[in-house]
Amino acid sequence: MVRIKLIVAYDGTNYVGWQYQPNGISVQQRLEQALRDLTGIAHTVYSSGRTDSGVHARGMVCHLDTEKTLPETAWREGLNRFLPDDIAVRHAEQVDQQFHARFSARGKRYRYTILRDSVRSPLDRTDSWQVKKPLDVEKMQQAALSFIGRHDFAAFRTSGCSAGTTIREIFSITFSGEDSLLHIDVCGSGFLRNMIRMMVGTLVQIGRGKRPVDAIQSLLADPGSAPSPLTAPAKGLCLMEVWF
Template sequence: MRSLTPRLREKTAPFFMRTIKLIIQYDGTNYCGWQEQTNGPSIQETVELALAKILGQRVRVQSSGRTDAGVHAVAMPAVFRTESTIPLKAFVDGVNCHLPDDIAIQSAVEVPTGFRAIGGARSKTYRYTIYNAPVRSPLNRRTSWHVREQLDLQAMQQAAAYFVGEHDFAAFRGANCSAVTSRRRIDAVQINQSGPLITIDVTGGGFLKYMVRIMAGTLVDVGRGRFAPEHVAGLLAEPDRQRGGVTAPPQGLSLLQVIYPG
């Protein structure tokens, strides 16, 4: 009588899936944002197609959040699941061979199955960069907002301090933001200047659509003398988008870092 052992082993063999976390850096100038859309190329779609060249099949890559059209990332975490046993190095060197010059995988690590890129982050840090000079800079045009008027850095720093803490940021959200609540926690806002470059680093637990760009635009309006620093406190106490500052253009914004518990 033929043994059934080999067939039973094959049928009951454990199903193994790896969860891989990538750190992706990109210049978002030529893309419609992170999320795949029908109106142009996205970072997500481009990365997934490059991964498919290595894996032989399309996998879904989930990031820690969405960046808008024209926004950049120094270190965007993103995860996917695969049955492939290829070494982690292939997810860096191999995938980068199939990516355009404005996107690159910086690292790949294996994480526990339950790891969540989105919703599981402890904090995120965004940087908004302003080129503050009378004459525009061709070399900085893709990564900064050119503001010609001299800005009052001290007034901007005073205004930035009001953002820290948990507040209702309804005055700092885009009109089409779908978030259920506009309350958010901001841990730190740091403003520094090096020559003509002014950077605004914002760290918090989460952000509304266009939130950092509207915060940056409002701080620039403070620096221009349009608002007093205390105006920010008023917008947080009595939210009104119409009384807020401009929405800063996307090219000055970059995702710097995402921190996860542990």
């Protein structure tokens, strides 16, 4: 029995998320079907986390245990022959049994992309959130500093979140841009359900003058002290990388 690590990229537009769901097709389902097509054996794939419906990934890490012996390149090329165009295995390698895609992970980087334009973009429609009104990015950057560190993010999760604790640590938040696109990269130890989308939604409200710059400090200190954060659309979010 060997353990194979995969790095998977996907466009989440047509999926109910990474994990199996009763209401539609998941990325995990497509990947496990490709494994059956390639090897003739049913495999279970264990991921570094979940992405919700509509969320994308460039660097989802997962692993599987198998008795099938194939060259590392054959895992990548073979699976890609059976996967749809919106999912691809970018890398495959054999790892030792101590590696676990979820429990060995030390942090993740997500990117949220905002289209700052009054006119929609056909080319960016599936992976960005169009915000038509001007944004004060300087205020957003100032407010984002309050997220950095170890905090109780109870105000930044949806009611369906089943995490045992709402304490999380954010390592960094960086802003970058190209033309009308604004990228917000968030690095942290782990994230609650919809946490980044609610963080971004709050930053956009601040950038539009709908909330004060110190709103994040208030929400972290007392979740009930202000209206619930706005949840940014799923399509603007992408898992960029997981590190171990």
